[in-house]
Amino acid sequence: MSKLLARYAECIFWMARYMERAENLARILDVHETFSRDGRGAKDWYPIVRLNGDVERFFSRYPVATAENIVNFYVLDGQNPTSIISAVRAARENARTLRPWISTEMWTHLNVFHSRMLALKPSDVSLPNLSRQCATIKEACQAHTGITEGTFYRDQGWYFYQLGKYIERADQTTRLLDIEFNTLLPAQFEIDSQLDFIQWHAVLRSAAGYHAFRRVYPRGMTPASVAGFMIFNESFPRSVAVSVNQINDLLVSLKSRYSLRAGNAVMERIDEVQAALESHTIETVLRDGLHQYLDWLQLRFCDITAELSLAFFGAVPTPAQTQSQ
Amino acid sequence: MTPSAPQYQGLLSAYDPGGFYDELFGGKENRAGHTELIRRRLDAVNLADIRSRSADAERDLFNLGITFLINSDREAIDRILPFDVIPRVISAAEWAHLEAGATQRVTALNLFLHDIYHDQKIIKDGIIPAELVFGNANYRPQMVGVDVPFGTYIHIMGVDLVRDGAGVFRVLEDNGRVPSGVSYVIENRHIMQRVFPDLMHDIGIRSVENYGLKLLEAVSEIATPGVTDPRVVLLSPGTYNSAYFEHIFLAREMGVPLVEGRDLVVEDDRVYMKTTNGLAQVDSIYRRLGDDFLDPLAFNPDSLLGVPGILQAYRKGNVALANAIGTGVADDKAVYCYVPRMIKYYLGEEAIIPNVETNICREKEGLQFTLDHLDQLVVKPVGESGGYGITIGPRATKEQITECRASLLKDPANYISQPMVPLSVCPTVTEDGIEPRHVDLRPFVITGRKTWVLPGGLSRVAMRKGTLIVNSSQGGGSKDTWVLEGDDA
Numbered sequence: 001m002s003k004l005l006a007r008y009a010e011c012i013f014w015m016a017r018y019m020e021r022a023e024n025l026a027r028i029l030d031v032h033e034t035f036s037r038d039g040r041g042a043k044d045w046y047p048i049v050r051l052n053g054d055v056e057r058f059f060s061r062y063p064v065a066t067a068e069n070i071v072n073f074y075v076l077d078g079q080n081p082t083s084i085i086s087a088v089r090a091a092r093e094n095a096r097t098l099r100p101w102i103s104t105e106m107w108t109h110l111n112v113f114h115s116r117m118l119a120l121k122p123s124d125v126s127l128p129n130l131s132r133q134c135a136t137i138k139e140a141c142q143a144h145t146g147i148t149e150g151t152f153y154r155d156q157g158w159y160f161y162q163l164g165k166y167i168e169r170a171d172q173t174t175r176l177l178d179i180e181f182n183t184l185l186p187a188q189f190e191i192d193s194q195l196d197f198i199q200w201h202a203v204l205r206s207a208a209g210y211h212a213f214r215r216v217y218p219r220g221m222t223p224a225s226v227a228g229f230m231i232f233n234e235s236f237p238r239s240v241a242v243s244v245n246q247i248n249d250l251l252v253s254l255k256s257r258y259s260l261r262a263g264n265a266v267m268e269r270i271d272e273v274q275a276a277l278e279s280h281t282i283e284t285v286l287r288d289g290l291h292q293y294l295d296w297l298q299l300r301f302c303d304i305t306a307e308l309s310l311a312f313f314g315a316v317p318t319p320a321q322t323q324s325q
Numbered sequence: 326m327t328p329s330a331p332q333y334q335g336l337l338s339a340y341d342p343g344g345f346y347d348e349l350f351g352g353k354e355n356r357a358g359h360t361e362l363i364r365r366r367l368d369a370v371n372l373a374d375i376r377s378r379s380a381d382a383e384r385d386l387f388n389l390g391i392t393f394l395i396n397s398d399r400e401a402i403d404r405i406l407p408f409d410v411i412p413r414v415i416s417a418a419e420w421a422h423l424e425a426g427a428t429q430r431v432t433a434l435n436l437f438l439h440d441i442y443h444d445q446k447i448i449k450d451g452i453i454p455a456e457l458v459f460g461n462a463n464y465r466p467q468m469v470g471v472d473v474p475f476g477t478y479i480h481i482m483g484v485d486l487v488r489d490g491a492g493v494f495r496v497l498e499d500n501g502r503v504p505s506g507v508s509y510v511i512e513n514r515h516i517m518q519r520v521f522p523d524l525m526h527d528i529g530i531r532s533v534e535n536y537g538l539k540l541l542e543a544v545s546e547i548a549t550p551g552v553t554d555p556r557v558v559l560l561s562p563g564t565y566n567s568a569y570f571e572h573i574f575l576a577r578e579m580g581v582p583l584v585e586g587r588d589l590v591v592e593d594d595r596v597y598m599k600t601t602n603g604l605a606q607v608d609s610i611y612r613r614l615g616d617d618f619l620d621p622l623a624f625n626p627d628s629l630l631g632v633p634g635i636l637q638a639y640r641k642g643n644v645a646l647a648n649a650i651g652t653g654v655a656d657d658k659a660v661y662c663y664v665p666r667m668i669k670y671y672l673g674e675e676a677i678i679p680n681v682e683t684n685i686c687r688e689k690e691g692l693q694f695t696l697d698h699l700d701q702l703v704v705k706p707v708g709e710s711g712g713y714g715i716t717i718g719p720r721a722t723k724e725q726i727t728e729c730r731a732s733l734l735k736d737p738a739n740y741i742s743q744p745m746v747p748l749s750v751c752p753t754v755t756e757d758g759i760e761p762r763h764v765d766l767r768p769f770v771i772t773g774r775k776t777w778v779l780p781g782g783l784s785r786v787a788m789r790k791g792t793l794i795v796n797s798s799q800g801g802g803s804k805d806t807w808v809l810e811g812d813d814a
Binding site: 003005008009096097112156262313314 | 390576577587
């Protein structure tokens with residue numbers, strides 16, 4: 001059976017993560033642009049900076065948190081490691097390393113996408129153009145996913161690609177929720193309230209979940225039902241639960257098909273997250289604090305990544321495992 | 326026929342090779358009959374059309390990432406090798422001659438390497454001066470007494486050929502360490518198939534597709550006897566190496582992992598690669614890393630690119646390397662002068678492809694001749710590659726000649742000189758229309774158990790008017806090289 005170089009496995013994993021990250025960032029910015037049409041202006045953008053943990057970095061580069069600055073920081077700023085362009089560059093760098101392993105079509109598409117991102121000017125992402133630009137970026141990411149699905153050889157590498165994609169997606173869904181709940185909800189709120197229907201609609205739309213949500217909840221829309229749908233629904237492709245179940249299945253397959261037995265510690269971490277999803281409902285989560293719950297999940301995704309590095313990527317254990325953002 | 330002959334009414338009507346031997350038209354006496362159909366087809370293309378095809382080709386190259394890295398002041402930039410859509414065409418008869426010549430040359434060089442690392446007869450018999458071998462920085466005493474499979478040291482060789490004013494091919498240089506450029510040979514063909522299918526149609530061009538297979542075959546053949554399904558890897562210095570694209574290309578063509586030094590580890594004098602499932606033994610390595618960087622324990626201790634302990638594993642026969650360690654002594658510019666005598670000594674034959682006449686400045690007469698004719702000669706440092714440090718006498722300023730004279734007197738052994746070869750030209754798309762540009766040719770020769778020559782080669786073209794230096798680091802480009810199946814076209 002053909003072997004997979006540990007370093008390749010790691011590059012494949014991160015290539016997938018960075019592309020998923022770019023797509024999700026585009027989704028988050030897109031939905032925010034929709035909110036800012038209501039004239040709420042700059043204050044609505046700030047939670048993105050705060051919840052991504054980018055406050056210090058942002059203010060070291062920009063004097064004020066204007067919408068323009070924040071958008072620039074997250075789309076075009078190559079000095080900001082959490083920007084879309086940085087994610088695409090990192091994906092392309094990984095793809096460059098992986099060129100002997102991935103299909104030529106995957107590489108060419110990413111290479112061209114990266115060149116196109118480099119050519120973007122600040123005016124291309126000004127607020128009137130932002131939504132269209134985000135749509136273009138999102139579609140380029142989806143084209144990547146489609147080309148990968150259609151051309152990437154199905155051996156171990158495919159599993160590491162999927163692992164990267166689903167871990168990032170689960171993580172990004174928790175971030176999206178965290179940001180929007182902070183932006184949209186007053187400090188005290190009724191979890192059944194029908195407030196800001198249009199904006200919750202936009203949150204769902206940013207995750208391409210509106211129609212799916214309507215199928216489950218034909219009437220009404222509450223912050224609780226939206227959050228519950230995005231965390232717990234077992235059929236919605238961007239929900240945390242679906243991603244976590246996928247991660248579990250992928251690890252099981254790696255073990256059974258490729259005899260990769262080093263993944264037991266990762267499996268234990270996944271069990272922990274699955275248990276935390278099964279033992280909660282959105283009501284108990286909101287009662288105990290949504291932000292705390294989402295934060296806990298994000299930390300578990302860091303742990304899972306660290307365990308994967310130890311098990312498969314040849315990482316050496318260090319006292320403090322940290323995740324690269 | 327001449328370019329001004331009435332049958333050229335289109336693209337080639339104003340073309341004038343300027344007295345040089347021309348790859349498409351031939352020379353005054355020896356016309357290139359084999360390219361007649363190609364010339365007629367080219368003539369029928371208009372300049373705007375050929376420019377748009379050129380632009381398509383260059384865009385494809387960039388998007389596909391067929392690039393090399395240039396390190397500028399601030400960052401590494403991807404550049405494409407400029408590509409010219411007018412092919413360089415070699416007849417079947419010419420090719421048969423080049424193939425035989427390249428095979429003869431690599432055979433002699435392998436015998437030479439085996440000899441100098443064993444009995445050193447060629448030195449004892451006074452054919453080649455001992456100091457040229459033992460004083461050579463690329464001579465590796467660690468290889469003395471080491472036997473390599475089939476006596477093959479140079480598994481992959483690039484022979485740099487030029488064609489003089491009479492149309493005679495001559496060897497300009499041997500590349501027996503880590504020759505590069507073969508990826509362009511194959512990718513250029515793919516690009517031509519996309520942008521100029523109508524020019525190629527039904528010409529009968531020999532395929533260059535199976536290079537990867539032949540390479541894998543050779544690299545597998547040299548693995549430790551008894552290993553039935555050897556694990557082969559390509560060892561690269563990494564993504565920041567200027568030839569990284571080629572490493573990717575070859576790993577893909579061979580279907581083997583592209584590894585870096587950090588992916589390999591030596592335990593009990595065996596080489597392993599780190600996989601998702603632990604260590605897996607490696608049997609044969611196509612390495613694109615110079616000797617100096619290969620093993621920090623044996624060679625350059627500062628190298629972070631290599632694999633500590635690999636030399637010992639190699640000497641024990643537990644892993645094969647292509648090319649072998651210590652081949653640099655055979656492709657040295659000073660040793661080059663002795664290759665015709667080597668061929669005579671080992672094979673009892675005359676060199677099928679002659680050298681360019683060369684003066685060895687370490688020898689009194691050579692130095693004197695060079696100093697006396699500086700304005701007519703090309704002076705080259707023996708240790709450099711990539712076209713660096715060359716003084717072209719007939720094109721040099723007075724200051725450059727003075728500078729060159731001083732360098733020569735200071736360290737004569739570091740230089741050779743050659744007459745300026747009037748390099749052949751080939752019609753090339755330029756800003757001023759179709760103009761002659763100088764070209765060279767690097768065929769690639771693979772040797773495991775036997776020798777195989779890729780029917781084609783890298784034709785590098787000096788894109789700047791009048792310049793003779795074709796190296797990519799000096800602004801050179803490349804052309805697709807067609808070897809014809811037969812010459813009756």
